[in-house]
Amino acid sequence: MNSPVPxxxxxxxxxxxxxxxxxGDEGSKAPAESEVLTYDGSTVxxxxxxxxxxxxxxxxxxxxxxxxxxxxxGKGLKAALAGEVNVAGVTRSLTADELxxxxxxxxxxxDALGIWVNEANPVRGLTxxxxxxxxxxxxxxxxxxxxxxxxxxxxxxxxxxxxxxLETVKAVALDGAxxxxxxxxxxxxxxxxxVAADPGAIAAATFAAQQAGVRPLVVDGIAxxxxxxxxxxxxxxxxxxxxxxxxxSGGLKQFFEFMLSPDGQAILGQKFIAIR
Amino acid sequence: xxxxxxxxxxxxxxxxxxxxxxxxxxxxxLSLSAIERLRVGGPAYRGIREYRDAIETIxxxxxxxxxxxxxxxxxxxxxxxxxxxxxxxxxxxIEARVDGAFQAVSSLALAEEIRVGLESAHRTWTEFRDTxxxxxxxxxxxxxxxxxxxxTSGPQARRSQRFIEQVATAVNQARLEVEALEVAAxxxxxxxxxxxxxxxxxxxxxxxxxxxxxxxxxxxxLRSLTASANRIAGGTxxxxxxxxxxxxxxxxxxxxxxxxxxxxxxxxxxxxxxxARLDESSRELLAANRQMSxxxxxxxxxxxxxxxxxxxxxxxxxxxxxxxxxxxxxxxxNAAAAEDGALAVSETTAGLDAxxxxxxxxxxxxxxxxxxxVRIRAIVQTLQDIADETHVLSINASIEAARAGESGHGFAVxxxxxxxxxxRAADSSKEITQTAAGIFENMRAAESAVGRNIxxxxxxxxxxxxxxxxxxxxxxxxxxTHASVxxxxxxxxxxxxxxxxxxxxxxxxxxxxxxxxxxxxQIVELGSRLQEVMHxxxxxxxxxxxxxxxxxxxxxxx
Numbered sequence: 001m002n003s004p005v006p007x008x009x010x011x012x013x014x015x016x017x018x019x020x021x022x023x024g025d026e027g028s029k030a031p032a033e034s035e036v037l038t039y040d041g042s043t044v045x046x047x048x049x050x051x052x053x054x055x056x057x058x059x060x061x062x063x064x065x066x067x068x069x070x071x072x073x074g075k076g077l078k079a080a081l082a083g084e085v086n087v088a089g090v091t092r093s094l095t096a097d098e099l100x101x102x103x104x105x106x107x108x109x110x111d112a113l114g115i116w117v118n119e120a121n122p123v124r125g126l127t128x129x130x131x132x133x134x135x136x137x138x139x140x141x142x143x144x145x146x147x148x149x150x151x152x153x154x155x156x157x158x159x160x161x162x163x164x165x166l167e168t169v170k171a172v173a174l175d176g177a178x179x180x181x182x183x184x185x186x187x188x189x190x191x192x193x194x195v196a197a198d199p200g201a202i203a204a205a206t207f208a209a210q211q212a213g214v215r216p217l218v219v220d221g222i223a224x225x226x227x228x229x230x231x232x233x234x235x236x237x238x239x240x241x242x243x244x245x246x247x248x249s250g251g252l253k254q255f256f257e258f259m260l261s262p263d264g265q266a267i268l269g270q271k272f273i274a275i276r
Numbered sequence: 277x278x279x280x281x282x283x284x285x286x287x288x289x290x291x292x293x294x295x296x297x298x299x300x301x302x303x304x305x306l307s308l309s310a311i312e313r314l315r316v317g318g319p320a321y322r323g324i325r326e327y328r329d330a331i332e333t334i335x336x337x338x339x340x341x342x343x344x345x346x347x348x349x350x351x352x353x354x355x356x357x358x359x360x361x362x363x364x365x366x367x368x369x370i371e372a373r374v375d376g377a378f379q380a381v382s383s384l385a386l387a388e389e390i391r392v393g394l395e396s397a398h399r400t401w402t403e404f405r406d407t408x409x410x411x412x413x414x415x416x417x418x419x420x421x422x423x424x425x426x427x428t429s430g431p432q433a434r435r436s437q438r439f440i441e442q443v444a445t446a447v448n449q450a451r452l453e454v455e456a457l458e459v460a461a462x463x464x465x466x467x468x469x470x471x472x473x474x475x476x477x478x479x480x481x482x483x484x485x486x487x488x489x490x491x492x493x494x495x496x497x498l499r500s501l502t503a504s505a506n507r508i509a510g511g512t513x514x515x516x517x518x519x520x521x522x523x524x525x526x527x528x529x530x531x532x533x534x535x536x537x538x539x540x541x542x543x544x545x546x547x548x549x550x551x552a553r554l555d556e557s558s559r560e561l562l563a564a565n566r567q568m569s570x571x572x573x574x575x576x577x578x579x580x581x582x583x584x585x586x587x588x589x590x591x592x593x594x595x596x597x598x599x600x601x602x603x604x605x606x607x608x609x610n611a612a613a614a615e616d617g618a619l620a621v622s623e624t625t626a627g628l629d630a631x632x633x634x635x636x637x638x639x640x641x642x643x644x645x646x647x648x649x650v651r652i653r654a655i656v657q658t659l660q661d662i663a664d665e666t667h668v669l670s671i672n673a674s675i676e677a678a679r680a681g682e683s684g685h686g687f688a689v690x691x692x693x694x695x696x697x698x699x700r701a702a703d704s705s706k707e708i709t710q711t712a713a714g715i716f717e718n719m720r721a722a723e724s725a726v727g728r729n730i731x732x733x734x735x736x737x738x739x740x741x742x743x744x745x746x747x748x749x750x751x752x753x754x755x756x757t758h759a760s761v762x763x764x765x766x767x768x769x770x771x772x773x774x775x776x777x778x779x780x781x782x783x784x785x786x787x788x789x790x791x792x793x794x795x796x797x798q799i800v801e802l803g804s805r806l807q808e809v810m811h812x813x814x815x816x817x818x819x820x821x822x823x824x825x826x827x828x829x830x831x832x833x834x
Contacts (some may be wrong), residue, residue: 093437107445108394222431231400232438233431239441247451256452260389276392 016224024204035251038085040069041076044111044164045089045240048208052267057258063251073164077103081245091164107241108259110273112207112218112229113168113236116192116240118199123147125218128235131173134202137180142200153201155191163188169204170235204236208271226273238273278484281493281522288490299476299483306472314465320677321461326384327454333377334450336566337443340377341401341436344370348408348427351416360417367413371405397442404435469555484525486790497526501533513541515823544820551817562803569800579786586782590775597768599759607758614751618744623738632733635726642723649716663702670695675681 019168038047046068054065069076080088091111092105099240115131116125125146126134132140135154142150151181157163165188170176183201185191191203196213207224210216217223219235228234248256258264265274283291313319347366378398382391412432415423426432500518507514517537520530673691677684 093441104448104451105444106448107441203333220431227399230396230438231403232434233403235431235434237434237438239438241441247455248449253452253456261450273395275389 003125009264010056036066037087037251037255038067038069039065039076039087039089040071040079041088041243042073042091042240043070044091044206045242047071048271049089049109049240049268050239052270053259053264056263056267057255060263061251061254062257063254064267072162077243080102080243083245086166086244087248087255088243090243092168092238092241094119094241096244103243103245104247106239106256106260107239107275108242108256109240109265109268109275110226110229111238111240112224112234112273113165113204114207114209114224115202115204115219115236116195116209116214116216117202118197119198119213119215123146123217125221128220130175131219132175132177135169135174135179135182135204136177137182150200153183153194153198154180155185155194155201156204157188157191158184165204165206168236169212173204206271207273229273230275240268280489281520282524282527283493284524285494285526288494292487292490295483295486299479299752302479303476306475310468310472313468324454324457324461327386327450327457329380330384330386330390331447331450331454333381334443334447334772337374337377337397337401338440340370340374341404341439342375344405345427345436346406348412348416349424351413364413367408374401380678387449387453390446390453393442393446393449397439397446400435400439400442404432405437406434407435432779468709493522493524494526497522497530501526501530504533504537506538508537511819512821513544513823515541523539541822544817545822548814548817548820548822551810551814555807555814556809558803558806562800562807565796565800565803569793569796570794576786576793577788579782579789583779583782583786586775586779590772592781593768593772593775597772598764600765601767603718604758604761604765607754607761610754611751611758614747614754618751621740621744621747625737625744628733628737632730632737635730635733637728639723639726642719642726646716646719646723649712649719651711652712653716656712659705660702660709663698663705666698666701667695670698 037051038195047070050065052069058064067085069079071079073092075090076085077090077094077098079085081103090105094105115126121142123142123145130139130145133233134145134152135156137154139145140152142148142152156169156179157166159166159182166179170179183191183194185194188205188209191201192205192209192211192214193220195201195203196211207216207229217225222228222233222235224234229237242256242259244252259268260275265276268274280288280291344367347363347370351360351363378401380396382398386394386729404653407426412423412426415426427436497518497520500520504514504516504518514537517534518530519534520527522530670691674688676692677688680687
C-alpha cells in the first residue's frame with residue numbers, strides 16, 4: 001500500500017520542476033533592460049541616422065545606447081573589433097584586411113554622393129575623369145566638359161575638416177589626387193545653397209541633400225537612382241554597414257533587427273537609400 | 277471504481293499489469309516521439325536546416341561570381357574561336373547555376389529582410405551579368421581593354437563588390453536566424469521534454485491510481501476479515517457483519533465468513549445458555565446429594581443409637597430378670613420379717629402408754645409453776661407503780677425545795693435521795709419481772725416439750741398400731757410380690773430373647789445404612805467434580821462474548 005504516496009510525490013516533483021523550467025525559460029528570453037550599448041564609427045551614421053533611430057529603438061525594445069562615439073569609420077571599426085564598443089558604423093566597403101578579421105556585418109542602407117549643379121546648367125552628365133578634372137582644378141570652365149562658357153565654381157567643405165564626403169570624393173573620383181582651388185564652406189548645405197544660386201557652381205553632397213534649384217549629374221553614364229546606388233553601379237555610392245566583432249545577440253541583435261525593420265528603414269530612408 | 281472491486285482477483289492483477297504496461301507503452305511512445313522530434317534533422321530543426329542550406333547556397337554565390345569573373349578574365353581574343361566558345365559555355369554554366377541558386381533560395385521561407393537583401397543581390401547580379409553580356413564580353417572579344425578595366429575598377433567592379441557585400445549581409449542575417457532558431461529549438465526541446473515528463477507523470481499517476489484502487493480492493497476486505505477474525509480469536513463474536521457487497525472472491529469469502537459468524541454466534545450463545553442451565557442443575561443436584569448424604573449419616577447415627585439402645589435394653593432386661601429373681605427371694609424374706617415386725621410393734625405400743633401417763637403428771641406440775649410466776653409478776657407490777665409515783669413525788673419535792681430557797685436546801689437533798697431510792701426500787705422490780713418472765717418462759721417451754729412428748733408418744737402408739745397393720749399388709753404384699761415376680765421373670769426371659777434378635781436385625785440395618793452413606797458420599801464427590809467440570813465449561817464459554825445484534829445501518833465497510 002505504499003506505492004500511491006511516492007507516486008503522488010513524483011507527480012508533484014515533476015510538475016514543480018516543470019513550472020520552474022518554464023520560468024527559467026522565460027527568464028533567459030527576456031531582454032536585459034539594463035543593457036547599455038555603445039557605438040563608434042562613421043559620423044554619417046552617428047549624426048544622421050542614430051538621432052532619429054535611437055529614440056524609436058529604445059522606445060520599442062527598452063535597450064539603451066550609452067556612449068555614441070564619432071571617431072570615424074576606421075577607428076570605430078577597430079574599436080568594435082577590439083571589443084571596446086558594441087557596434088561600429090562604417091559607410092564604405094570593408095577592405096580585404098578588415099574582412100580577414102571576419103567581422104560580422106550587415107548592410108542597413110546605402111549612401112550616395114550626388115554631384116550637384118545648378119538646375120539651369122545644361123550639362124547632364126560627366127565621366128569620372130571630368131569630375132576629377134573639375135575638382136582638381138584642371139577644368140576651370142564648363143566649356144571644357146561640354147557646357148556653356150561659364151567659370152566652374154567648385155565648392156567643398158573645409159579641406160582640413162576630414163569630412164567623409166571630402167575623403168570619398170578624393171578617393172573614388174580623384175583617385176587620391178589633391179583638391180584644386182575650391183570654395184570652402186563650413187557645411188555641405190552651404191555649398192548646395194551656393195549651387196542653387198550660382199549657375200556655374202558644382203558641389204559633391206549626399207543623396208539626401210536634394211533640394212530646389214539643384215540637380216544631380218549622371219556619372220559615367222549612370223544616374224543617381226536608388227537601384228544604381230544599391231547595385232554599386234553608380235560611382236559615388238557606398239554601403240552603410242553596421243559591424244560587430246561577432247554574431248550579435250541580445251540588445252545588439254535587436255538593434256540590427258530594428259534597423260532592418262520597416263520602422264528602422266523608414267527613418268534611414270529620410271536621408272539615405274533603404275535596402276528596398 | 278465499483279466495477280474494479282467486483283472484478284475477480286485474477287482480473288484485478290491483470291488490470292494492474294495492464295495499467296503498468298499501458299503506462300510503459302505510453303512512456304515509450306512519448307519518448308520515441310520526443311526523440312523523433314528532437315533528433316538532428318527532425319521537425320524542430322527543419323527551419324535551421326533550410327537556413328543552413330540557404331547559407332550554403334548563398335555562400336556559393338560568391339565563389340560563383342569569382343569563377344564568373346575569372347572566366348571573363350580568361351576570355352581569349354576573338355581569334356581563338358574554340359576557346360571563346362568554351363569560355364562562353366563556362367559563363368553560361370555559371371549563370372545557370374547562379375540563377376538556379378537564386379531561384380532555390382527564393383523558394384525558401386526565409387525572413388523578410390533576408391529575402392529583400394537577396395533580391396538586391398539578385399538585381400546586382402542581373403545588372404552585372406547583363407552588362408557583361410552587353411558590353412564587357414563584346415569589348416573583350418573586340419580586344420578593347422575597356423572591358424577588362426570595367427571589370428577591375430569600373431562599375432562592374434563596384435557591382436561585383438556590392439554583390440559580395442549583399443550576399444555576405446544575407447548570410448549574416450541567416451546566421452542570426454539560425455542562432456535564433458537554435459535557441460528556439462533548444463527551448464522547444466526543453467519544453468517537449470518537460471511536456472513529455474508531465475505526460476509520463478500523469479500516465480504513471482493514473483496507473484498508480486488504478487493500482488492503488490486494485491490493491492485497496494484486495495487489502496481492505498482482507499483487513500476487515502483479519503480484524504473480525506482477531507476479535508473472534510480474542511473471544512468476541514462480533515455482531516457486525518463484514519458485508520463487502522462485492523461479487524469477487526473476497527466478497528464471497530466475506531459472505532461465507534459472515535454466515536460462519538452467524539452460525540458460531542448461535543452455537544456459542546446456545547452452548548452458554550445450556551452450560552448455565554446445566555450448572556444450575558448440577559448445583560441443585562449437588563445440594564440434593566449433600567442433603568441425602570446428611571440424611572444417610574443421620575440415619576446411620578440413629579440406627580447406631582437404636583442398636584445401642586436395643587442392646588442396652590436387652591442387657592437391662594437381663595438384669596431385670598436377675599433382679600426379679602432376687603426380688604422374689606427378698607419378697608419371701610420380707611414376708612417372714614413382716615411377721616416378726618408385727619410382733620415387736622404390739623410390744624412397743626404397750627411401753628408407750630406408760631410413758632404417756634408419767635409425762636402428763638410432769639406437765640401439771642409445770643403449769644402450777646407457771647401460774648405462780650404470773651402472780652409474782654402482778655406483785656412486782658404493783659411495786660413498780662409505787663416506785664414510779666415515788667419518783668414523781670421526789671421531783672415535786674425538789675421543785676418545792678427550790679421554791680423554798682435556802683430553807684428548802686435540806687429538803688432538796690432528801691428529795692434527791694428519795695428519787696434515787698425510787699429509781700433503785702424501779703430497777704429491782706424490773707429485774708424481778710424479767711427473772712419471773714424468764715422462769716415463766718422456761719416453764720412454758722418445758723410444758724410445751726412435755727406436751728409435745730405426750731403428743732409424740734400418742735402418735736407413736738398410734739403409729740405402732742398402724743405399723744402393726746402395715747407389717748401385716750407387707751407380709752401379704754410380699755407374698756403376692758413373690759408370686760408376681762416369679763411370673764414376671766418368666767416373661768422377662770422371653771423378652772430378653774426377643775430383644776437379642778432385635779439387636780441383631782438393627783445391626784444388620786446399620787451396616788446397610790453405612791454402606792448407603794458411603795455410596796451417597798461418593799455421589800456427592802462426583803457431584804462436586806461435575807460442578808468443577810461445569811465451572812470449567814462455563815469459563816471456557818465465558819471467554820466468548822456474543823455481541824448484541826447491531827441495528828441495521830451502514831455496517832459494511834466501503
